[in-house]
Amino acid sequence: MRVKVAMALSAVAVWLCATQTARAEPYLAVQGGYECSTCHVNPTGGGLRNDFGLVYAQNVLPAQTIGGPDAVWGGKLTEFLRLGGDLRANWTRNEAPKSPSQQKFALDQVRLYGQISMIRDRLSLYVDEQVAPNSAQNLEAYVRYSDPAHGWYVKGGKFYLPFGWRLQDQTAFVREVTGISMTTPDQGVELGYETLRWSAQVAVTNGAANAQSGSGHQVTGQVVFVQPRWRVGLAASQTQADAGNRRVAGVFAGLRTGPIVWLGEADLVSDEGYPEGKRKLGSLLGEADWNLAKGHNLKLTAEYYEPDRNVGEDQQTRWSLLYEYTPIQFLELRAGYRRYRGIPQNDAQNRRLTFIELHGYF
Amino acid sequence: MQSASTGVRGVKLFNEYSSMRAAWCRFAPLGFLGASLGLAACAGKGTGLDANGRPLGSGGGVGGAITADFQSIQDNVFTPVCTVCHAGAGAPQGLRLDAANSFNLLVNVPSTEVPSLVRIRPGDPDNSYLIQKIEGHASVGAQMPFGGPPLAADVIAAIRQWVSDGAQPATAQAAPAVFKVLSTAPATDDLLIGSLPQVMLAFNQEVDAASVDQQSLRLERVAATGEAGSSELVLAKLSLPAPNPHALLLTPLSPLQPGHYRVLAHTAPGLELADINSRPLTLNSSGVGDDPVILEFDVAGDQ
Numbered sequence: 001m002r003v004k005v006a007m008a009l010s011a012v013a014v015w016l017c018a019t020q021t022a023r024a025e026p027y028l029a030v031q032g033g034y035e036c037s038t039c040h041v042n043p044t045g046g047g048l049r050n051d052f053g054l055v056y057a058q059n060v061l062p063a064q065t066i067g068g069p070d071a072v073w074g075g076k077l078t079e080f081l082r083l084g085g086d087l088r089a090n091w092t093r094n095e096a097p098k099s100p101s102q103q104k105f106a107l108d109q110v111r112l113y114g115q116i117s118m119i120r121d122r123l124s125l126y127v128d129e130q131v132a133p134n135s136a137q138n139l140e141a142y143v144r145y146s147d148p149a150h151g152w153y154v155k156g157g158k159f160y161l162p163f164g165w166r167l168q169d170q171t172a173f174v175r176e177v178t179g180i181s182m183t184t185p186d187q188g189v190e191l192g193y194e195t196l197r198w199s200a201q202v203a204v205t206n207g208a209a210n211a212q213s214g215s216g217h218q219v220t221g222q223v224v225f226v227q228p229r230w231r232v233g234l235a236a237s238q239t240q241a242d243a244g245n246r247r248v249a250g251v252f253a254g255l256r257t258g259p260i261v262w263l264g265e266a267d268l269v270s271d272e273g274y275p276e277g278k279r280k281l282g283s284l285l286g287e288a289d290w291n292l293a294k295g296h297n298l299k300l301t302a303e304y305y306e307p308d309r310n311v312g313e314d315q316q317t318r319w320s321l322l323y324e325y326t327p328i329q330f331l332e333l334r335a336g337y338r339r340y341r342g343i344p345q346n347d348a349q350n351r352r353l354t355f356i357e358l359h360g361y362f
Numbered sequence: 363m364q365s366a367s368t369g370v371r372g373v374k375l376f377n378e379y380s381s382m383r384a385a386w387c388r389f390a391p392l393g394f395l396g397a398s399l400g401l402a403a404c405a406g407k408g409t410g411l412d413a414n415g416r417p418l419g420s421g422g423g424v425g426g427a428i429t430a431d432f433q434s435i436q437d438n439v440f441t442p443v444c445t446v447c448h449a450g451a452g453a454p455q456g457l458r459l460d461a462a463n464s465f466n467l468l469v470n471v472p473s474t475e476v477p478s479l480v481r482i483r484p485g486d487p488d489n490s491y492l493i494q495k496i497e498g499h500a501s502v503g504a505q506m507p508f509g510g511p512p513l514a515a516d517v518i519a520a521i522r523q524w525v526s527d528g529a530q531p532a533t534a535q536a537a538p539a540v541f542k543v544l545s546t547a548p549a550t551d552d553l554l555i556g557s558l559p560q561v562m563l564a565f566n567q568e569v570d571a572a573s574v575d576q577q578s579l580r581l582e583r584v585a586a587t588g589e590a591g592s593s594e595l596v597l598a599k600l601s602l603p604a605p606n607p608h609a610l611l612l613t614p615l616s617p618l619q620p621g622h623y624r625v626l627a628h629t630a631p632g633l634e635l636a637d638i639n640s641r642p643l644t645l646n647s648s649g650v651g652d653d654p655v656i657l658e659f660d661v662a663g664d665q
Contacts, residue, residue, distance in 0.1 A: 094511035102511045135501035137475075171509030179452030183508070211456035211474045239451050243458060246451035273451030275462035286397065302397070304404060307415055313406035314415040343408030343415050348443060348510065 026165045027261040027289040027299075030254035033228035035199050036166065041082070041115050043153065043192050044201060045166045046182055047128050047140065048084040048113035049075065049361075057361070058329040063295025066328050073330070073362055080120075084113040087360045096351040107133050108357070121148050139185050156189045161220045162201035163235045164252045164265050165285070173305040173318060174265045177283040178248050179208060180237065186218065199224040209241035209273065216241035230255045244272030263287040282306040297324040299336075316342040316349055332359040410547060410562050410609065414442045417609060418545055418564035428516065430523035432465060433532040439517060440464050443507050457481070468492060469529050475502045484529040487522040496521065540644040541567050541637040543656055544608075546625075552659045557617035561598075561625060563610045563656065567637035569602060574610065576600055577628055578635045579656070581612055584622040596623070610635075618661045625657040 026045070029036055036045030039053030049057065054075050059065055075082050087110045093103040110132040117124045128140035142157030160166070163180040175181035188205030200223040207218030217240055224233035232253040239246040252265035269281040284304040289297055299322040307314050322336035334357040342349025412418055428438040440448075440459040448459040455474045457467055468482045473491040480491065487493045491500060496513050498505035505512060513521075524530075547562045548554055561581065581596040597615040612625065627643055628634055635643045645654035 096511065099514070134499070134503075137502045176447055176509075179447070179454070183504075184454055207451075208454055209451045209456050241451050241456075243453070243456070244451040248452075269452075271450035271452060273453070273458065274449060275460050279450065311411070311415070311417060313409045314411055315404055315406040317405045341405035343406050343411055343413075345408050345411065345413040346415060346442060349415075351511065 025168060026254065027263055027287065030231060030261045030263065031256055031289075031291070033226065033231075033256075035194065035224075035226055037194055037199075041113075041124075041126065042140075042159075043194055043199070044160065044162045046160065047111075048082060048115055048126070050082075051075065054362075061295065062326045062329045062331075063293070064328055075362070080117045082115045082117070083362075085362055086111045088357055090355050090357040093354040094351060095353075096347045098347055109133070111139070122146055139182070151193050151195045153192045153194070154189065155192075158185050158187045159190060159203075160185050161203055161205065161218075161237070162190065162192075162222045163220055163237055163248070164222070164233070164250050164267065165263060167285075169301075169320075172285060172301070173283040173303040173316070174250070174267050174285045177269055177281050177305060178237070178250065178267050179246075180220065180248070184208060188217075197226050199226065207239040207241055209239055209243040209246070241273070244274070244278075246271045246273060259291045261289045261291075263289070279307075280309040282309060295326045298322070299324060314343060316340065330360060330362050332361075333357070334359060410611075414445075418547065418562065428520045430520045430527060431532070432524060432530060435521055435524055436461050436464060436532070439513065439521065443510070443513070447508065465531050469531075476500070482525055482529050485526060487525040490525050493518075493522060493525060541565065541639075541641040542644045546657045548657075548659045550657050550659065554659060554661050556661075556663075557614075558661060559613065561612040561657070563612070563625070565608050565610070565637065565643075567639070567641075568608055569610060570636045570638050570640065571602055573634070573636040574600060574602060575633075577633050579610070579612060579628070580626050580653075581614065582624050582626060583619070584624060586621060593624075620661050620663040622660050623658065624655050626653040626655055629653055 026036075029038065029045075032038070035043075037043040037050075039049055039056060040046060041048040041050050051074070054073060058072065075084060077083055088108040089106065090108050091103070091105050093101060095101040109130055111128060111130045113126070113128050115124055115126045123143070123145050125143050126140060127138070130137045130139055138158065140157075140159050142155045142159050144153055144155035146153040160182050161180045161184070163178060164174060166182065167175060169175070170181045170183050186203075186205035186207065188203055190201055190203040192201040193199070200221070202219070202221035205218045205220065207216055210216045210218075218237060220235075220237040222233055222235035224231055230253065233251070235248075235250040235252065237246075237248040247270045248267060250265060250267035252263070254264075255262045263285070264287070265283075265285040267283050270278060271281065272278045283306070285301065286303070287299065287301040289299050291297055299320070301318075301320040301322075303318040303320075305316040305318070307316065318341070319339045320336055322334055325333045327333070334355075336353075336355055336357075338353040338355075340349055340351050340353075344350065406415070408415070410418055428434050441461060444459040447454055448457050450458070453459075457474075458464070459467075469480075469484060471481050473479050473481050476491060479489060479494075482492055483490045494500035495503070495506045496518055498512065507513070542565065543563055544566050545564045547564075548558065563579075576599075579600060581598045582593045583596050584593045596618070599611075599613045599615060601611045601613065602609070627645060629642075637643075645656060
């Protein structure tokens with residue numbers, strides 16, 4: 001039985017290689033022309049990987065696959081229970097003008113994912129729990145009911161909001177400015193629609209500004225049109241809160257040209273929650289991912305941040321150059337350099353970050 | 363025959379498309395690199411802004427060495443570092459750390475991540491969630507500031523001391539009794555190399571736009587020893603920057619020549635600068651005739 005499973009997985013892997021299909025990050029999805037749900041259990045991406053994602057992680061993503069058929073990890077403990085996880089540990093060095101540099105090793109996070117399928121392809125319960133460092137912290141926990149025949153699903157509980165590229169870097173300007181990232185889950189309900197070429201979600205949640213109290217809410221949605229070589233998406237979010245109302249609009253797109261994948265996102269924010277009243281903010285992201293060879297990726301990102309469109313000469317930019325190496329299945333090494341540039345009066349806006357990250361996952 | 367011709371044309375079109383596509387694949391990375399370089403050059407120069415990126419005189423803190431009092435912590439930490447994320451209606455955990463909201467949302471307010479702890483418990487830094495977050499041993503979540511270097515040890519020590527001392531609010535500031543200049547750019551006695559695009563004056567109150575005309579302030583070049591005359595008027599445009607009514611801009615109409623310059627205020631009734639409460643500008647400096655000097659600086663030639 002095991003040999004049969006391994007052979008089937010290998011066959012899928014060969015097909016994946018031959019057709020240069022998806023991996024498990026936004027740029028990888030664009031590379032293969034797939035939706036996030038191709039590799040992840042969550043239709044909006046991130047977290048627990050499905051059968052397809054795990055096959056890819058073991059056979060296509062790494063420079064070399066080691067172990068024999070017995071070493072295959074399928075993710076399922078039983079027919080109804082699936083587990084996964086991520087561990088990230090890093091060494092970072094921060095340098096800022098007029099300050100001594102800081103460097104340290106740190107365990108960034110250990111996360112465990114679990115999904116119980118109470119009714120196959122219909123009803124499931126999903127949990128995303130950060131178990132280290134420090135105490136456990138729940139990031140996602142929801143029940144999802146799907147209608148696979150028509151592409152609809154609805155989920156309720158705590159989850160990440162659907163808005164723009166779900167980047168691995170949560171400190172990207174587009175994620176910080178919109179306030180929507182994988183560090184800011186919210187509680188509510190989400191309605192989604194998934195077909196081969198369309199992906200759409202709308203979520204009604206509390207909103208970050210109403211975390212303490214308040215009667216407001218947040219409505220967030222996006223729609224993405226997916227083609228084999230490119231995709232484009234529109235996203236919007238509106239928050240009503242005692243602190244002030246906030247509107248966010250964004251457009252994001254991806255394109256594959258040969259071995260390079262291009263990602264872009266532009267967001268505009270209008271926020272009434274500032275002491276002086278309304279402030280308009282904006283951010284841009286451009287990313288190029290160059291698949292140098294199997295298991296090797298060179299990533300270059302350029303970002304732009306406009307903290308207040310009514311104030312001149314306050315813009316910030318950020319450059320990142322990363323090398324991502326996956327020597328064997330389930331193990332990734334990342335090394336990168338980030339250069340922040342902002343107004344000369346603010347040292348933190350002109351810092352430099354160098355890092356090496358060890359990423360293990362299953 | 364016609365179909366053969368169409369076929370040849372189709373092959374040509376396909377070849378053209380293929381070569382265009384190859385060129386695109388070849389040059390797209392260079393284009394991206396160029397665009398990225400251009401983008402990286404777009405960082406703001408910070409002209410007329412304080413260290414927090416806000417217009418001078420708009421109420422931002424002035425920084426300086428941190429001390430164990432709320433105003434200093436606000437000016438050195440909360441505003442310049444934390445409000446990058448913790449501001450506006452999208453502030454994580456609803457925690458806004460701008461100067462108008464931070465104290466009320468911190469002291470004796472339960473944390474949303476660990477509701478059994480309050481964010482700041484006066485007199486008890488070890489059981490204040492904010493302290494745990496910035497020191498990196500909170501039971502939940504990442505160390506703050508998120509994605510940035512940890513705060514320096516002396517900064518954390520000052521915040522701890524403020525909490526130990528009872529987490530008192532900033533000393534209440536009475537409404538300013540007079541209308542006066544807060545800061546200038548360039549600063550008094552600055553020596554500038556080359557010319558200067560504009561002079562900026564920041565006030566402690568909003569300027570009454572109706573009181574601003576081309577005679578409210580004047581820029582003079584003081585004659586050097588040996589030059590004829592005592593001083594000459596420098597033609598300059600006077601304007602209020604729209605987003606910041608606390609500031610005035612003096613823009614010379616032509617590049618400033620090397621020399622000693624001063625900005626003077628008119629004090630004649632009807633010509634004086636006033637704030638939105640119709641209070642005239644108060645200046646303690648010595649003057650030239652009846653008009654006090656607001657600012658003096660020197661311009662040296664390019665080396």
